[in-house]
Amino acid sequence: MSVPDLVFFVLSGVVVVLLAVQAVTAPTQFAQVLVFGLADGAMFALVALGYTMVYGIIELINFAHGDVFTLAAYVGAALITFFSTSENVFQVGNLVALLLVFPITMLIMGAVNVTIERVAYRPLRNAPRLAPLITAIGMSFLLEGIMFLWHGPATVHVPNLLPHGPGYEGYIGGVFIGFKDVFVVVAAAILVALLALFINRSKLGKAMRATAQDRDASQLMGININRTIAATFFIGALLAGAGGMIWGLYFNTITYNLGFRTGLIAFTSAVFGGIGNIPGAALGGMIIGLIAAFSDAYIGSKWTQVVIFGILIAVLVFRPTGLMGMRVPEK
Amino acid sequence: MSAANAVKKPMGLRLRERIKDRDTAIYGVLLIVALVWPMATIYATDSTFLVAQAGHAGTFVLLAIGLNVVVGFAGLLDLGYAAFFAIGAYCYALFASNQLASSPIHHQFHLPFWLMLFVGMVVAAVFGAVLGFPTLRLRGDYLAIVTLGFGEIVPQLFLNFEQWTGGINAIGNIDQPTLPVWITGPWAGNPIIEAVPKFSFAYDPVAYYVLVVILVIVAVILVTNLHRSRLGRAWMAIREDEVAAAAMGINTVTTKLLAFAIGASFSGFAGAYYGASLGIVSPDSFLFVVSVTVLVMVVLGGMGNISGVIIGALVIYFVLNNFLPALPPNVTALASAVGLGSLNEQSGEWPGLAGVAQRLQFLLYGVILVAMMLLRPQGIFPSRIREQELKSQTVVEEETVVEQTHA
Numbered sequence: 001m002s003v004p005d006l007v008f009f010v011l012s013g014v015v016v017v018l019l020a021v022q023a024v025t026a027p028t029q030f031a032q033v034l035v036f037g038l039a040d041g042a043m044f045a046l047v048a049l050g051y052t053m054v055y056g057i058i059e060l061i062n063f064a065h066g067d068v069f070t071l072a073a074y075v076g077a078a079l080i081t082f083f084s085t086s087e088n089v090f091q092v093g094n095l096v097a098l099l100l101v102f103p104i105t106m107l108i109m110g111a112v113n114v115t116i117e118r119v120a121y122r123p124l125r126n127a128p129r130l131a132p133l134i135t136a137i138g139m140s141f142l143l144e145g146i147m148f149l150w151h152g153p154a155t156v157h158v159p160n161l162l163p164h165g166p167g168y169e170g171y172i173g174g175v176f177i178g179f180k181d182v183f184v185v186v187a188a189a190i191l192v193a194l195l196a197l198f199i200n201r202s203k204l205g206k207a208m209r210a211t212a213q214d215r216d217a218s219q220l221m222g223i224n225i226n227r228t229i230a231a232t233f234f235i236g237a238l239l240a241g242a243g244g245m246i247w248g249l250y251f252n253t254i255t256y257n258l259g260f261r262t263g264l265i266a267f268t269s270a271v272f273g274g275i276g277n278i279p280g281a282a283l284g285g286m287i288i289g290l291i292a293a294f295s296d297a298y299i300g301s302k303w304t305q306v307v308i309f310g311i312l313i314a315v316l317v318f319r320p321t322g323l324m325g326m327r328v329p330e331k
Numbered sequence: 332m333s334a335a336n337a338v339k340k341p342m343g344l345r346l347r348e349r350i351k352d353r354d355t356a357i358y359g360v361l362l363i364v365a366l367v368w369p370m371a372t373i374y375a376t377d378s379t380f381l382v383a384q385a386g387h388a389g390t391f392v393l394l395a396i397g398l399n400v401v402v403g404f405a406g407l408l409d410l411g412y413a414a415f416f417a418i419g420a421y422c423y424a425l426f427a428s429n430q431l432a433s434s435p436i437h438h439q440f441h442l443p444f445w446l447m448l449f450v451g452m453v454v455a456a457v458f459g460a461v462l463g464f465p466t467l468r469l470r471g472d473y474l475a476i477v478t479l480g481f482g483e484i485v486p487q488l489f490l491n492f493e494q495w496t497g498g499i500n501a502i503g504n505i506d507q508p509t510l511p512v513w514i515t516g517p518w519a520g521n522p523i524i525e526a527v528p529k530f531s532f533a534y535d536p537v538a539y540y541v542l543v544v545i546l547v548i549v550a551v552i553l554v555t556n557l558h559r560s561r562l563g564r565a566w567m568a569i570r571e572d573e574v575a576a577a578a579m580g581i582n583t584v585t586t587k588l589l590a591f592a593i594g595a596s597f598s599g600f601a602g603a604y605y606g607a608s609l610g611i612v613s614p615d616s617f618l619f620v621v622s623v624t625v626l627v628m629v630v631l632g633g634m635g636n637i638s639g640v641i642i643g644a645l646v647i648y649f650v651l652n653n654f655l656p657a658l659p660p661n662v663t664a665l666a667s668a669v670g671l672g673s674l675n676e677q678s679g680e681w682p683g684l685a686g687v688a689q690r691l692q693f694l695l696y697g698v699i700l701v702a703m704m705l706l707r708p709q710g711i712f713p714s715r716i717r718e719q720e721l722k723s724q725t726v727v728e729e730e731t732v733v734e735q736t737h738a
Contacts, residue, residue, distance in 0.1 A: 059472065061472070061475070061476075119701070120701050120704075120705070123705055124704065124705070124708055127708035127709070128634065128708060128709060130402070130408065130626075130630050130634065131630065131704050131708040131709075133408075133630075134626070134627055134630050134631070134700060134704045135700065135701045135704045135705065137623055137626075137627065137700060138696075138697045138698070138699075138700030138701035138704065139697060139701060140697070141693055141694070141696050141697030141700065142693075142694055142697030142698060142701065143697075144693050144694075144697075145690075145691065145692070145693030145694025145695070145696070145697050146694060148690050148693050148694070149687070149690045149691060149693075149694060152682065152686075152690060260619075264479070264483065264619075267476075268480070271473075271476055302487075302490070302491055303491065305483060305484070305487050306484050306487050306488060306491070309479075309480035309481070309483045309484045310480070310484060312476065312477075312480040313466075313477050313480045313481065313484075316466065316469060316473050316476060316477050316480075317465045317466060317469075317477075320469050320473055
């Protein structure tokens with residue numbers, strides 16, 4: 001084991017011990033923070049997957065991805081308000097509306113992201129490496145601009161349609177837990193499992209992995225590179241779409257610039273898990289969610305940002321390949 | 332144009348050849364505009380507002396010149412450049428105001444601006460080296476991510492350490508630079524040319540404007556010489572192919588570290604100037620948006636080309652601070668002029684035309700970025716070497732396409 005690895009494991013060990021002390025001295029509070037952290041982390045994981053997939057295949061930090069996530073929450077909110085039978089209650093009619101709106105929003109986001117790739121990234125594939133980065137930033141401003149134009153700077157309300165209130169939430173052993181928390185984690189887990197299945201088993205998934213490894217060689221093998229990259233953006237946006245919808249239904253308020261911070265944190269998660277690595281991004285999202293929750297509770301929320309980005313720097317310095325330790329081939 | 336040729340040719344021809352050289356022409360035009368600017372704007376608008384704005388734009392020109400060393404010359408992506416800017420600004424603000432009197436050390440410092448200009452430079456460079464040392468060995472993109480993280484942490488730290496920096500309340504009433512003597516004249520709205528002894532800048536826009544123009548000229552000369560030096564060639568070699576550069580005997584870590592530290596030092600330089608000229612330094616002036624804006628200036632202007640980067644900085648500054656904010660009143664006036672004045676009124680969901688234009692700013696900035704990048708991915712004025720490289724690359728690509736179709 002090399003010295004940086006050792007430092008990394010020692011530091012992680014110290015954090016785990018400190019948390020264990022908290023868990024023993026105040027178990028209820030610890031469990032409560034854990035619940036919040038898992039729910040947050042599940043959502044970060046969904047967004048992080050899009051970053052990691054795009055980075056893995058074309059080595060671009062897709063700054064617009066966080067805004068695709070937010071746009072999904074905006075579109076989802078509009079569609080839900082249109083389809084739902086009544087505000088803020090869980091009913092059969094609303095359940096049907098949700099089941100309808102989820103796939104529609106995800107598909108719309110997929111289409112949006114594929115369009116972004118077609119317009120802003122594909123023409124620049126052979127341009128200097130920084131050019132697509134600037135268009136990504138431009139696209140991020142553009143999406144934020146669309147949302148700003150739509151609803152202005154105020155927060156937007158998302159109908160509270162998931163089962164909530166008495167009967168669906170309560171204290172288990174002193175820990176407040178609701179249907180929503182369980183729903184978020186389960187939904188994210190299902191989506192990640194489906195993605196893993198798709199990437200590992202389907203022909204397109206295989207093409208994606210091949211393109212990520214060596215674009216020229218895969219082209220020679222008859223893989224349609226443009227289609228494969230477009231598919232990557234499409235799938236990444238499906239997950240971000242689901243993530244945005246879930247975020248909206250969980251927190252019930254969204255703002256146009258939500259994607260900026262969430263995107264940075266999700267990107268940190270992707271790096272934390274080892275960028276380009278799909279299980280790594282899911283795991284990284286969960287861990288960053290937990291770290292954020294623990295930092296909020298034990299250090300103070302004004303330090304959370306410092307903690308998260310401090311960890312990001314520490315991981316890159318001591319363990320640049322990320323948690324899962326897989327290396328993206330240098331191109 | 333080699334030196335031997337230049338000696339043989341007569342003076343007039345040399346001058347004409349020089350004017351044909353694009354960079355020289357740009358510098359010439361910029362210098363003339365810079366000289367005429369205060370006189371012309373004060374004469375035309377009867378206020379020093381435009382001069383003050385040009386002084387503010389000068390900060391961004393300095394930042395863009397500095398980031399160009401990192402991104403354009405050495406090819407290292409820095410997404411947290413504003414952090415070094417913040418360090419420079421806070422460095423001056425803390426040691427040239429009453430701020431530290433209310434901090435735990437209960438002692439205020441009032442160090443002179445001219446000293447702090449260089450201290451800010453050195454401190455920012457040291458931070459650049461400290462951040463760069465462990466991370467520059469990593470692959471390129473990871474550096475971008477580390478700097479992004481650093482850029483997020485630094486303003487947050489200045490915000491959180493309230494007892495030292497005042498946190499969200501910012502540091503105000505920062506000392507103004509003084510000079511033993513200053514010359515004023517018609518260019519500053521003063522009818523006669525006279526010398527002012529014991530001159531204090533005292534938020535005088537013209538004085539700050541003159542200062543920033545001098546700083547920019549110094550920076551351009553320094554960076555141009557660096558670019559032509561052995562170090563500059565080493566940077567370019569690393570940018571093009573790090574492995575090959577290392578094989579040629581270039582110490583890649585030291586060379587990259589120097590690029591990073593020198594780039595950061597310009598930012599510290601700009602930070603001290605910024606703190607003095609505004610007289611107030613607050614943590615939210617150094618957010619990620621600033622890093623991105625400066626990066627956009629560099630890439631859009633033409634990476635690696637100093638004159639292009641200056642133009643890029645001025646264009647983006649104009650778009651962000653003049654073009655977009657002027658949109659709502661202009662749109663309203665236009666609507667009234669063509670008889671659509673009713674649209675200006677706010678009613679129900681409709682925020683009024685001015686409101687829409689206000690909301691459109693973000694979107695337009697995004698569209699401008701994407702469109703300009705798609706039209707000129709190499710920037711407005713790319714460096715000559717880069718331009719040639721891109722051209723030869725497309726030629727090679729075309730050839731391979733021809734081969735493929737034949738086969």
